[in-house]
Amino acid sequence: MQLYPQNLESKIGFDKIKELLRAECLSILGTRFVDKVAFSDDFKLISKLLEQTEEFRSIIVSGEFFPESNFIDINPYLEKAKIEGSFLLEEELHEVKLALSTLHKCLRFFEGKEEAYPQLYQLSGAILFEDNLLKAIESKIDEKGHVRNNASRELAEVRSRLSSSQVRLRKVLDQIMRTAREQGYTPDDASLTIRGGRMVIPVLAEHKRKLKGFIHDESATGQTVFMEPAEVLDINNEIKELEYLERREINKILTALTNQLRPHIQDLRRAFYFLGMMDFIRAKARLALKLNASLPKLEKTRVIEWYDARHPLLMLSLSQQGRSIVPLNLALNHNKRILMISGPNAGGKSVTLKTVALIQYMLQSGLLVPLASHSTVGIFQNIFIDIGDEQSIENDLSTYSSHLHSMKFFTQFADKKTLFLIDEFGTGTEPAFGGAIAEAILDQLSGSGAFGVVTTHYGNLKQMANNNPNLVNGAMRYDVDKLEPLYELEIGKPGSSFALEIARKIGLSGKIIEEAKSKIGDERVNYDRLLTKLENEKGRLAAMTKEASKKEVLLAKQMEEYASLKKSIDAQRKTLINDAKIEAKRLLQEANQKIEKTIREIKEKKADKAQTKEVRSQLQQYEKSLKPEAKPIENAPDVKVLDGPIEIGDHVRIKDNGAIGEVLGVKGKDVELLIGDLKTNVKLSRLEKVSKKEVKKQTTRVKTNFDSTKKMMDFSSNLDLRGKRGEEALFEIQQFVDEGYMLGLRELRIVHGKGDGILREICRNLLHKMPNVKRFQDEHADRGGAGVTLVELK
Incomplete structure (x- = not known):
């Protein structure tokens, strides 16, 4: 296993990843x-490290409590306790107790999991832990890190006697202090204090001979001395002896605890x-969550199939600025092993290179990486x-010489298990020679079977990538158009440096640009122009494809809604026609029977005029009963309708x-009404003119019919349309919004459900045309989302 150069971690930024960790x-x-x-290149070890981190990431995400x-x-305490005859101090055993408690909680967490x-x-299963040791320390050391009073019978007795002596000492000193203060022997703000481990009282220097006792100290100015009165000398001596006894007993207890710990040191x-x-594993999991990292599919073979790869350090930096990183997709395999990245300066070539290096290094160091989880990573x-x-002054190396030094190492040691990354390949010397040497080096690296990512501006290397399988x-x-990098990697075609375009954009003289073109040569200019044109076409095509996709989705949705609505209407139409036919057949039969009966009765009466008239009257009454009745308006005042x-x-x-109001204004098809104390706008088609006189007679009745207080009590601001035609x-909806507006409400809620979206479309189309509606929108996602429309009234 070889890593080159020695400072590889700092060059790719892995040292900063360690700092974050x-x-x-x-x-x-x-x-x-x-x-x-x-x-590491150990597949089993890398897999185990990654799985450990992924499991702990799951613990954090699940919200399960793990000790923190x-x-x-x-x-250091174990090292100290290893020595026979030594003992740990109270505070040291207290820290051991806290650490053992955390260890115990961690082990218990994994029980049964x-x-x-x-x-x-x-x-966790490989750890031997005896909780008897923890219980022993807890029984002797309290929560504040002190030996408990009941740690031993002797200690309890000594501390009891010590407490009694201290109380007695305090009472005697308080009495002496009060007397001395009354006689003016002590400073005004004086209080009992301790000097040399003995309790004393402060006394003004000029009165020190007026009290019997021993002087232990004096103030910096010499104006005050600290005296132990003779009356408390024996009590202080007794306290001192008891403190020595207490310390010996504590040391005895600490020694016993340390002896109990010593066999468990290993x-x-x-x-x-x-x-x-x-x-450490939790730190890796927490960092993975910050980086939105995941566990990709791991392969023993060499392969790179990455999706949504993000440079972790750049992503964190941009996130702090409120910006997002552009992820990249990358695929290399045994057929296409070396990627040649070209493009303009500051376009993201070097960042892409470092992204590949850092992610691969992180993964083979046991860290989850910022890739989509369905990515595949080789070893x-x-x-x-x-x-x-x-470049090195000590070794007299120029920039180009240092690159060649690296290339020498690459060509000597690269093999099929190697991943190499070269930035700005071939630069640093005369382009013709630099490009030729770079091409020869690349040809040898390709023959070695190594994988690689290379960035370059050289056209001959781009051409080589087209010809080499x-x-x-x-x-x-x-x-x-904007001359701005998009930071998107596109595999399969070379990139242009856009040198001429950038020069033109910043305002360089046209004459200079034309002369540069002539020096470059038509073939090279045309090649670069073709790349630029291809980039333009790709941009336009991407925009058109995106817009077409949006329209296609919208069209599919509308077609689906239309088909559903048509199906519903057709079904309703068939039902109505069928019902009408059945009813018509029944009425026709009934009418025929009536007519036949009438004819028969007329014949039987032998055309008696009176009886014939009566029979015809009965037939006319039946005819009237077949006419459809006008729908009564609920609680409507009985007033005369005028033309x-x-x-x-x-x-x-x-x-x-049925609400009655006075017309305040007419604007086209809209009418402004005054109904009681409320003003509202209503469509002209919904109104009928009534008699003023009869309205006055029915005033009481009308008020009763539209009692705003009663309406407000009965009115619900929530309308459920689910299941309605x-x-x-x-x-x-029309009635609901009108009544809500007349009652002075500002917000209404219409529940129509999601379903096929038909009711939602009907509802919103109507609301859009209603003058009383200010705006409407979806409800919050937690309270129904697109299945509920919130209506804000004017």
């Missing part, structure tokens, strides 16, 4: 593993290696790169809901 670790236990991350605190490195997380379960080292690995044994300027051209797309045009000042009735829906 360190930032995701919770402890030094994890960061130590980051330092050990290395490129107290990943403490206890190895062998199927869900097989790789991580396997890691097991604990392995256990905390596992804890560090968990921190390479060697990675060689030649990116950037490697192992090479394939690729172009970084460019917006020729003639509707004008300002007339009283009118709305046909479909089109004609039913139209009537209900």
